[in-house]
Amino acid sequence: MTDKLPDAEIIKRESDYLRGTIAEGLDDPATGAISETDTKLTKFHGTYLQDDRDLRDERRRQKLEPLYMFMVRLRLPGGVLSPAQWLGLDAIADECANHSLRLTTRQTFQFHGVFKHHMRTLMRRLHALGLDTKGACGDDNRNVIANVNPHLSTLQERIYRLSTEISERLMWRSGAYAEIWLGEKRVQSLGGDEEEEPFYRHYYLPRKFKIALAIPPENDCDVLANDIGLIAIVEDGELAGFNVAVGGGMGMTYGNEATYPRLAEVVGFVPAERSVDACEAIAAIQRDHGCRTDRAHARFKYTLDDHGLEWFLERFADYHGTSMEAAREYRFTHNGDRFGWVEGENGNRHLTLMIQSGRIADFDDYPLRTALREIAKVHGGEFRVTCNQNLMIANVTPEQQESIQALVREYGLDDGSRSTPLGRNAMSCVAFPTCGLAMAESERYLPSLLDELDALMNKHGLTDTPVNVRVTGCPNGCARPFLAEIGLTGKAIGKYNLYVGGDERGQRLNRLYRENIDTATILETLDPMLERYASERQADEGFGDFLVRAGIVDTERTPEVFHKSYSA
Template sequence: MPSHLEHIKSESRLLRGTIAEGLADTVTGAIAESDTKLLKFHGSYMQDDRDIRDERRRQKLEPAYAFMLRARLPGGVMTPAQWLAFDALASNYASSGLRITTRQTFQWHGILKKNLKASIAAINAAAASTIAACGDVNRNVICNTNPIESEAHEAAYAWAARLSEHLKPKTRAYHEFWLDGEKLVGEEAANEQEPLYGPTYLPRKFKIGIAIPPLNDIDVYSQDLALIAIIENGELVGFNAGIGGGMGATHGDPATYPRLADIIGFVRPENLIALAETVIGVQRDWGDREERKHARLKYTVDTYGVEATKAEIEKRLGFALEPARDFHFDHNGDRYGWVKGHAGRWHLTLQVESGRLLDTEAHTWLSGMRELAHIHTGDIRLTCNQNLIIANVAAEDRDTIDELVARHRMDGYKRYSGIRQHSIACVALPTCGLAMAESERYLPSLLLKLETLLDRHGLIDAPILLRLSGCPNGCSRPYLAEIALVGRAPGRYDLRLGADFQGQRLNQAYRENVDEAVILEVLDGLFGRYAGERNAGEYFGDFLLRVGVLSEPRKIPLKVNA
């Protein structure tokens, strides 16, 4: 029997529901529960401030409802003018500045219901959109932009943008609600269709990412459709395609798990859109619509098998995929500082802790980036590691950019430890309704304690991938970290260890449901062993496997360079 949400989608009139009526209701700051599910397709989640939820309940007040809004920004690329528009939105309507997500886009928190339409309209006025940033559709298409170094990189980004536009929902509801578009009536309304998704869209969200070797800075194996750009003699000749990646899981439910994508072959650029449509179509038709926890493509692939799923894809395509091409990944982090690209242009990558852009005593990110956007003649890019790139800078403008960055103290990466430079945290409390423990707010204090341990062992500069997640759903991709904390309850986490530095191996649960004292004690001992027994250039996760702290993983993704 289809899940309750499947009925909501089927009866929604292509994502309309009663959203319009709910937005017009001034008695409450909320909308109907069924409409919150549909609102995700429009790029927004209804949330409330969990820090004050109990107090408001005692005062017999409804929760402090507000909305999170997320942009669809393929490849995380924007103009300085767009940055200024997004900054203005944060100042005018949001509660906590700009936040870079792990899918190369912005999200804004704390937007009141009365301001939601104006906020979405402002994003569209800036030549961006929020449709399909959330929901059971293909979401923001991510792409290696760290940084553009060749014409082939530009071609890969162009494909990300093209996929994003081609695969977005076709319903007119978005324009009706947010952009004062003309409402469909009569025969036109009756004939409105979603040619790819159908009236119930996908069983769950769907994610596409493009990585450009040797950098795996998007964690391509975590994508439903993983595309690895193959560049030969400076030309983008096609993509190795992988299926079935995904990070989400549920505590205590072994039927849910993170999974890495399996590479099934090579596709030429002219067939890429057909492949994406076909994989989405297979998931639309084969995916589990009864149990949402089991509805991602990774479970479909495991239910039917990789070979059977590949065969169905090829059958629908009408041709067989070519054998996968050779490639190699070096690492999956960002490279900070200046990097020279092609055509004499330069790119500056800056670290933004947890992706949170605010003006504080430590950093004046909002003011600094506002000033920069007024003078910058290139573009600005977001990374999947919550950082940003001042891209396409002329050589003669570097000194000006450096002075501005230093004045606003946005150059912290120069002084950061190795583990701090490679840390990610999801939002978690107080706004995320799924959070079981702190993440973003816990990261600063945890880092200080970990740095104390690492410094004592002479490891302060050792690059170590650290990721925090307030729940097991995996927005911060914790299962691909050398050290990960996955929230269980307030102050308690699963400690997971042992992913690699290329994003090609999942970590393993090492301690479950433990508090900070246990976590620090365990890591202190392991850091001590790592300092004394590691090989030259050996990463922490690889060391843990080599010395037997962790067992060899049962499954690694297909790597055609092996």
């Protein structure tokens, strides 16, 4: 019965296919906000209503409403855009947002600080660039992400094309987007669900749904953190198909033991030509069988844990029309980005740049945004966003490489002093001041944390040793902290839960080690671990692998176990 459904489900079902009263709310000059109901619906349109939390108290004292603004996220499957699109996004940042761009851990862009009266202008500018924000948020299929493997040019292009095909297949179809944002007139549907939303119907998915494609041996997209992970199987130099992993997801809720991070499990193999159909079938299983009465239990990982993998494989055969084949051999060795210039098999060159926390702006001593704008003016290839918040200047011809490199040198984009091995492997979410879910700092905290951690690394002779560090302001896991060798999730202002023991391949969850601790305690806890790692590690052994081998992290226990104390 619908009266037993949570508000979010009722809102979707009664929204007239995601229209609600969003258009009327945008036209209301009396407030910078829109209604709470419409705020839930705009997520499907790729935007969240936020406010500046740094200014809340002052505005309250002045008897002003919060400084409302929107975050807008693009749908950008595979993370690829042209130089012309880059320049267009750069201009939008000035005209409609807060003069910055942010690369996300889902291989796309976010604008921050977009006031309500700029929203339609921004969306129309995106449309003119051939871009949109459909499904970048909300209870639907999110941005489809894929490995960035520039040295495998032909295979990389095939994987990218498949990511766009999956995204298009699972994109919602309602005319609401064009009507609200682009000013198109509504054409009244007579066919109901079948015409408005042939896949999602009027109820959409129970919760968000994420898909990733990886090309072993690299796993820079953390493929097992997704609801569907497609792991490319290459045979005789050709893409044979994909091992299919299902049920990954990072988010959890503090104090609710029924919620937990989970790695996807490999359940079989599908041929390349059936991979898009397979994704649609799996999403349909979640659409029809996912929990809709408890949003904390509505992710696909819980559907699988409720029913079991045997049940899933039976449903897959029914929905897909063909059973999965047996999974094939593969091996991951690495889940971070490769920086610097790489030559692809087609002879073109690709430069990956480290972008701390994905924030692209002109800083006081580092005109990063200006530099990338100047590169976009002369670049003849494309830009590729990585799943680790970094940026690749891709498909640079040999003839053009020196002109690009000259700009890189001029603006100090390859200045090694700006990052360390620790920094190049670090990620953070936005958190304060705009994310309403944040309990602690993340993006603004990361630089000082890295300085402190680098000092510890130097103390133990580990200066050149990469360790994976990820920080989020809450346990929702946007920067995938539960896969990090060192992961922090915000608990309160200045306090974090410390997780350790993930691996550098994205194949092992870390474990909760200390709870609700400040920076000093974080450093005191990690200090003896790093000391032992420096003296006892084996050749090429990662920090997380050492912690497991040395018994400091017990992988036999569930990931949420709280280790009361460190024992040498």
